[in-house]
Amino acid sequence: MAGSDKLNITPPRWLLAELSYKCPLQCPYCSNPLDYAKYPHELSTDDWKRVLSQARRMGAVQLGFSGGEPLTRQDLSELVRYARELGYYSNLITSGYGLTEERIIELKQAGLDHIQVSIQASTQELNDHLAGTTTYQHKQEVAKLVKKHGYPMVLCVVIHRQNIHQMPQILEMAENLGADYLELANTQYYGWAHLNRDALLPTREQFEKAEKIAQAFKEKVAGKMKIYYVVPDFHEDRPKACMNGWGTTFLTIAPDGTALPCHSARELPGLDCPNVNDFSIEQIWNESKAFNFFRGTDWMQEPCRSCDEKHKDFGGCRCQAYLFNNDMYSTDPVCSKSPERHRIDAAIASAREASLAETEKPLVFRNSKNSKQLF
C-alpha cells in the first residue's frame, strides 16, 4: 500500500453501476476496457441489490446505471425501484437503443430520476457511422419521449475530430430537442479511444474554435440549459483532478462485480481490484489495496511531491500516467511541469499528421470480435 500515514477516508458519494458490457453500439471511443470480451459474467439481480444497499449505507447517493448498454438488463426496472426505495438519485446512461415509450413509463414509475441519452453527431450519416448501427432517428425520438414524460433530459455528445466540426449543429440540435442539460464530453483517451487516438484527437485549432462556439452558446442559453463541458486535457497545461481524488468519492462496479476506483483502473498493473462477491463495499472502500493505493499524497514522485497544487489536482490521472509513461506513480504527462509532457505533444502532433494524411487509418470499432482479436 502506497499511503502510510493515517488517512481520513471519506465515504463514497457516487456509484457507477456498469450493469453489462453488452452493447448494440460500437463507438470507437468507448471507455470500456479493450479486453471486455474476457469478462462475460454478469452479477445477478440479488448481487446488485446487495451492492446498492451496502454502498447506500455508507453514504453513496448519486447512482449511474451504465454499461455497455444498461437496457440490455431485463431486471433494470427492478433495480431502479430498489434504488429509489434506498433513496438513491438514479441516472440511466444509455444509447437509447431499445428504449420504447412503454419502458420509459415503466422506469419512471419505478422511480428513475433522469435519463442521459447519447447522440454521436448532428447528422444521421455520421451518427450511424460512429455508432456502427442505424440509431440516429430513434435517438431523436427517445430524446423527445424522455422530455414528454417529465424527466430532466440530458443529452450527451462525445466530441472528437470526426464530429468537432459539427459543434454549431450539435448545439442547435440540443436546443431543438429541448435538452435541460447538454454534456459536451471531449473524448478522454482510455480504452478504445486510446487505441483510436490518431483518428479522434482534434488539433488545437479545432479545439479552440469549438470551445469558443460552445462558450458563446452557454451564455445564450443560460437559465434554460446547463452545459457540462468535459475539458480536453491534452490541450491544457494542468491535469484534471481525476475522480476528485482516488478513493474519495467515486466507486465503479464493473459488470462482473470488480470494484474499481475509476472505470479505467482495470488497466493498471498490480492493484488486485476486489470483487463484490468476495468482500462487502465497506471492506472494499476502506481496506482494499486497490482503493488505498493512491489515497493521499505519500505515493507521489517529483514534481508532484513538492508541488503546491498537489491538493488541487492530486497529480492528475493515474491511468494516463501509466499509458504514457509506463509508470502509474508519475505525474500526469498533461502537466507542463512533467518531464514527460513531450509525450502528449507528440501524440497531438501524430494525430495532426494523421488528419493531414491522404488516407486516414480506419477506426477500430468497439465490438466483441475486435475485443477478442486484440487479446
Place this chain on the structure above:
Amino acid sequence: MTINPDQPISFSPMHRLQWEEAQQKFVILYPEGMVELNQSSAEILQLCDGSRLLGQIVADLEAKFATAGLTNDITNFLNVALQNGWIRQA
C-alpha cells in the same frame, strides 16, 4: 430573474431535496450533481411547497426561530435558488 413576492414558490420538479443520514444534512440532487445545504438554506427550501409567498416564508421562519429581520437574507437566498433552477414560480 428575481423572486416575485406575489407568486407562490415551489420546489423544482427537476430536482430533489432530500435528507442524507450519512452526511447529516439536506442535499439537492439533480443530474450528475449534488449541493449540500446548511441548516438555514434547508429550512427555507422546505417551505417552497407551492403554497407560500415570499412574505409567508419569512413570517413562518421568523416565528419558528423566534426572531425578526430575516427578509433580506431569505430573499437573497431565494434569488440564488431561483437562478440555480432549484425553485420556480408559476
